[in-house]
Amino acid sequence: MSLIPDDVIEQVREAADIVGIIGEHVELKRTGSDFRAPCPFHGGTHRNFAVIPRKGMFYCFVCHAGGDVFTFFMKKLGMDYPTAVREVARRAGITIPERGPTGPDPREPLYGAVAAAADWFARQLRESPEAQVARDYLTTRHLDLETVQPLGLGYAPRSKAFLDAMKGLGVRDEVLLEAGLLARREDGTLAPRFRGRLLFPIHDVRARVVGFGGRILGEGEPKYLNSPDTPIFHKGKLLYNLHVAKHAMRKAERAILVEGYFDVLRLSLAGIEEVVAPLGTGLTPEQAQLVKHHAPHVILLYDSDEPGLRATFRAGDELLREGLRVSVATLPAGEDPDTLGQKKGVAGLEEILKDAVDVLERKIQILDRKGFFGTLPGRRRALDRLLPTIRAAKDPITRELYLSRAAEAAGVRKDVLEREAGMRDAASGMRPSPTAHPASPISHPALPASAEKAVVLLMLEGEPWKSRVAEAVDPEELEFPPYRAVFESVADDAVLALDDTSARAYELLKAEGLGGRDPNEMYERAVNWLEARRLERQMERLDDQLPFETPDRQASLLAEKRRVFDELRKRYPRYKIAKRRRGAPGT
Numbered sequence: 001m002s003l004i005p006d007d008v009i010e011q012v013r014e015a016a017d018i019v020g021i022i023g024e025h026v027e028l029k030r031t032g033s034d035f036r037a038p039c040p041f042h043g044g045t046h047r048n049f050a051v052i053p054r055k056g057m058f059y060c061f062v063c064h065a066g067g068d069v070f071t072f073f074m075k076k077l078g079m080d081y082p083t084a085v086r087e088v089a090r091r092a093g094i095t096i097p098e099r100g101p102t103g104p105d106p107r108e109p110l111y112g113a114v115a116a117a118a119d120w121f122a123r124q125l126r127e128s129p130e131a132q133v134a135r136d137y138l139t140t141r142h143l144d145l146e147t148v149q150p151l152g153l154g155y156a157p158r159s160k161a162f163l164d165a166m167k168g169l170g171v172r173d174e175v176l177l178e179a180g181l182l183a184r185r186e187d188g189t190l191a192p193r194f195r196g197r198l199l200f201p202i203h204d205v206r207a208r209v210v211g212f213g214g215r216i217l218g219e220g221e222p223k224y225l226n227s228p229d230t231p232i233f234h235k236g237k238l239l240y241n242l243h244v245a246k247h248a249m250r251k252a253e254r255a256i257l258v259e260g261y262f263d264v265l266r267l268s269l270a271g272i273e274e275v276v277a278p279l280g281t282g283l284t285p286e287q288a289q290l291v292k293h294h295a296p297h298v299i300l301l302y303d304s305d306e307p308g309l310r311a312t313f314r315a316g317d318e319l320l321r322e323g324l325r326v327s328v329a330t331l332p333a334g335e336d337p338d339t340l341g342q343k344k345g346v347a348g349l350e351e352i353l354k355d356a357v358d359v360l361e362r363k364i365q366i367l368d369r370k371g372f373f374g375t376l377p378g379r380r381r382a383l384d385r386l387l388p389t390i391r392a393a394k395d396p397i398t399r400e401l402y403l404s405r406a407a408e409a410a411g412v413r414k415d416v417l418e419r420e421a422g423m424r425d426a427a428s429g430m431r432p433s434p435t436a437h438p439a440s441p442i443s444h445p446a447l448p449a450s451a452e453k454a455v456v457l458l459m460l461e462g463e464p465w466k467s468r469v470a471e472a473v474d475p476e477e478l479e480f481p482p483y484r485a486v487f488e489s490v491a492d493d494a495v496l497a498l499d500d501t502s503a504r505a506y507e508l509l510k511a512e513g514l515g516g517r518d519p520n521e522m523y524e525r526a527v528n529w530l531e532a533r534r535l536e537r538q539m540e541r542l543d544d545q546l547p548f549e550t551p552d553r554q555a556s557l558l559a560e561k562r563r564v565f566d567e568l569r570k571r572y573p574r575y576k577i578a579k580r581r582r583g584a585p586g587t
């Protein structure tokens, strides 16, 4: 076995004629947009075996064999993954570079363990009496078992049956631990990570299951629990449903970004296939890049309440930074894509998507409705809210259009606005606008605006700020390496020890200064924000621990979590709203 590059595998999959290939083994008959045949795996006589070309997958409704074109060869002819890819490539006329000196992928056992677990969880959902609670839950969401089976949904029972089942299949505990399917309790015993949950399998771009998102059924916390990061599962670098959606994204030349697993399901069942979701967190730069690989335009379809809008604009800026075109679709108040899809069907969803407006335009609409443009101070504040989006726009034409539009809306001269957008760019290391001073020949790190930056700027103001900040903030709290380096060096009076990159950051920050901002206010806000983030992390750690503990210990952890939560809510009410948003996908 050898490692074939992902993009080559992608190219092969795109080129593969799944209907033609499977059609060599069974007699396929068209039914609508899919094809049906007697199943070649369990040898039935009825046409229970479906090939779904628009998803690039097959599924048997009787024996539940399913997968993509590569999986077909693996299951039918017993090939390993690279051999299956080479075989499909040969038929599609694609040359794959010859096997290099690499050995087998050391992560292979993890893929195997997660795949075995996914099959077992899916069988529990279909057959286990205990899973009635999950089947009933799906019914309340107007989803029947038949519909969700090909998507691989599963159920994780409350008992330890998972441990025995995996033992029976010969999957070792250490592998299950590394794959994030088991956790070790404080007393050293092992417990399944997922218990009493409806499971959504999460695939990588090669359509291999690499982890799960689990929704609790009944009482319990947290509502959604994901696999932890493992060598094959990276929460911030995967998008739910991308392995299926990417084909449709190419064709439709757009991606629809939603917040939760159920939103994805609803749109995809309505026949809108180009839909993906982040895994219960805000959109990361890596995820924005993933989208960009498959489509030039993104429509954000989030809830329309305050937290939903904040999440929308955060994701919007992230996507603009990748040079994508970004629109915002607006749902009626109180609806999410899932509920709207249930009520109005595909026509209702398409209508909403059709009315999507550009992300900057949407911001202007909202500010306008709140009366921001009516007064002079209001216009100033409106511009402060528009500037991040203008600065985020990496595409030069988009940025030009944004500058004109924002200048018009706020009634300021475009060149003034352009200078303001450009000035901070230069200071923060982003691409300067044509009117800003020429970029320095020395490469320097990007210095994003953040609470971390604010505390460093205050340190650089000298006393009394230096002492106050050093007292309140632990350098460990700073995540961005240049800020942390500058912070530590100033605190230790060791600026000359900085490396080139950090020294450049130091110079830029020193030159930027406070820019007329009130240091008291900056201090207050930044320190509060860092403190709130620390509390949030503490809650996340408790969440991670919770599912594996005994009921007694769970009760005390929950009490601890409530205490932290109350403190967070009391002291930092605004931070809490953003946090709740990110913690509750698809509710």
Ligand SMILES: [Zn+2]
Pocket (backbone or CB within 6 Å): 039, 040, 041, 042, 043, 044, 049, 060, 061, 062, 063, 064, 065
């Ligand atoms: Zn079958």
